[in-house]
Amino acid sequence: MPKHTRRLLRGTGLVCALVLGASACGGSDDDPGQKKVGSGDIRAALKKGGTVTVWAWEPTLKQVEADFEEKYPKVDVKIVNAGTNNDQYKALQNAISAKKGVPDVAQIEYYALSQYALTKSVTDLSAFGADKLAESYSPGPWNAVKNGDGIYGLPMDSGPMALFYNKKVFDKHDIAVPTTWDEYVEAGRKLHKADPKAYITSDVGDAGLTTSLLWQAGSHPYKVDGTKVGIDFTDAGAKKYTDTWQRLIDEKLVAPVTGWSDDWYKGLGDGTIATLPIGAWMPANFASGVKGAEGDWRAAPLPQWTKGADVSAENGGSSLALPELGKNKELAYAFVEYANSGAGVQTRIKDGAFPATTKDLGSKAFQDTEFPYFGGQKANKIFAESAAKVPADWKYLPYQVYANSVFNDTVGKSYVSGTKLTQGLKAWQDSSVKYGGEQGFTVEK
Structure with missing residues (x-):
C-alpha cells in the first residue's frame, strides 16, 4: 500500500463536529434539472451549461458521462483518472493546498471522506437537498457520507x-x-x-x-x-x-x-x-x-x-463529493445526483457496479439477476440482504x-x-x- 504523507492534515483548520449516524427523511428526484435549491438554480445552470471536471477511477462513470451530456448538451463533463484511492488523495490534497487545479467533483472512498469533511475541504450538500435522500440509501454508505448535520458526498456504490x-x-x-x-x-x-x-x-x-x-x-x-x-x-x-x-x-x-x-x-x-x-x-x-x-x-x-x-x-465503496474549492457547484451537484441517485445508477449497475440505493437493492429485477459465473446463482439476493444488516454506528x-x-x-x-x-x-x-x-x-x- 502506498505510503501517505504525514503532513496530510497539517495546517488545514481542523474544526467541525464528527458525529456520524443515519437520519431518515425524504426521497429522490431522478432529474436534478427540476430542482431549485440552495445557492442557485440547478435548472438554470444546466440550461446555461459549462464544464464539470470529475476526478474518479470508477470505470462505470464513463457511460454516465456520455448519457448526462446527451441529456444536457451544454454541459461538458471531463472525467480524469488522477490515480486510484491513495494516489488520487495525495494529488487532491496537493491541489487543495496550492488552491489550484482542484476538480469540481472527486471520488472519495468512505473510509477517507471524514478527513475531508473535518478539514472543510468538501462541500456540505445539504443546501442542494442531499439531506432529504437518507431513505434512498442503505445504512452503511449513508452513515459514511453523513458528518454531524452535514452531508459531504452522495454514495456511489457499496460493499456489503x-x-x-x-x-x-x-x-x-x-x-x-x-x-x-x-x-x-x-x-x-x-x-x-x-x-x-x-x-x-x-x-x-x-x-x-x-x-x-x-x-x-x-x-x-x-x-x-x-x-x-x-x-x-x-x-x-x-x-x-x-x-x-x-x-x-x-x-x-x-x-x-x-x-x-x-x-x-x-x-x-x-x-x-x-x-x-x-x-x-x-x-x-x-x-x-x-x-x-x-x-x-x-x-x-x-x-x-x-x-x-x-x-x-461494509467492505469498500466510494462517494462522489464536491471539493470546496471546485467551481460550477450547481452543475457538479447535478452530475453527482444523476450518477448516484438518478438514472445513472441503473447505467452503472448494468456495467457491473453494486448500488447503494435501496430501491435498486430491493428491486425484483436486481435480485433475480442470475450470475453465469456463479452457476446461475441469484447472488444479489444475498448481497442485498447483507446491505440491510450493516450496523449504522x-x-x-x-x-x-x-x-x-x-x-x-x-x-x-x-x-x-x-x-x-x-x-x-x-x-x-x-x-x-x-x-x-x-x-x-x-x-x-
Whole structure:
C-alpha cells in the first residue's frame, strides 16, 4: 500500500463536529434539472451549461458521462483518472493546498471522506437537498457520507460483505459452508488436512478486511467527537476477531499470499484459496480475473461471530463529493445526483457496479439477476440482504487514510512473525495515536 504523507492534515483548520449516524427523511428526484435549491438554480445552470471536471477511477462513470451530456448538451463533463484511492488523495490534497487545479467533483472512498469533511475541504450538500435522500440509501454508505448535520458526498456504490466460496473444492472434501467464524476455522482445518496445498483463504494483513470484520463483530475501536479521538482495539468485539483470526494464523490455515497479486488470482483459480470474505463488488473481478474457475464459485452470507446472529458489514465503496474549492457547484451537484441517485445508477449497475440505493437493492429485477459465473446463482439476493444488516454506528478515524497506510508496518507483522495479532493491533493503535497528536487532535486510548 502506498505510503501517505504525514503532513496530510497539517495546517488545514481542523474544526467541525464528527458525529456520524443515519437520519431518515425524504426521497429522490431522478432529474436534478427540476430542482431549485440552495445557492442557485440547478435548472438554470444546466440550461446555461459549462464544464464539470470529475476526478474518479470508477470505470462505470464513463457511460454516465456520455448519457448526462446527451441529456444536457451544454454541459461538458471531463472525467480524469488522477490515480486510484491513495494516489488520487495525495494529488487532491496537493491541489487543495496550492488552491489550484482542484476538480469540481472527486471520488472519495468512505473510509477517507471524514478527513475531508473535518478539514472543510468538501462541500456540505445539504443546501442542494442531499439531506432529504437518507431513505434512498442503505445504512452503511449513508452513515459514511453523513458528518454531524452535514452531508459531504452522495454514495456511489457499496460493499456489503459476503463469503465467496469454491463449491467445487468444498464438495470434493465434503466441507459444509460455514455459518459462524468458529465453523470457518473448522472448515479451514479440514481443508488443509485433506490438501496441505489448499487454504481456507489468504491473508497477509489487510486494513480494509480487518476493520470490516471488527465492524461486524460489534467492535467500536474509533470514537470521534470533533477533534477528540479515541482509539482502542481491546473491546469485546475486537477480542472475538483476534481470538478467531489468531487461530487461523497460528495453525497456518491462511495462505501467505498478497491480495490482488498474480499468485492470488492463481490461487482463486486453482482452488488453493477456497474462500474470500469481501464486498459485493467482487463478482466482476472474478469474471475478469479468474475466468478459468467459472461455475466453481458461489456466494453465501458472511459467517457470524455469534451463532444465530444476523449481522454484516461494509467492505469498500466510494462517494462522489464536491471539493470546496471546485467551481460550477450547481452543475457538479447535478452530475453527482444523476450518477448516484438518478438514472445513472441503473447505467452503472448494468456495467457491473453494486448500488447503494435501496430501491435498486430491493428491486425484483436486481435480485433475480442470475450470475453465469456463479452457476446461475441469484447472488444479489444475498448481497442485498447483507446491505440491510450493516450496523449504522461504525466510525472511521478522520485520518484513516494515514492509519491504513501503516497497517502493514504494524498489524502486518502478526502474519509473518511471532507477533500476536493483539500486539499488532496495539502497535497500530500507538502509531495512530502518535500521528493524531502530531496533527492537533486530542487522542485518548
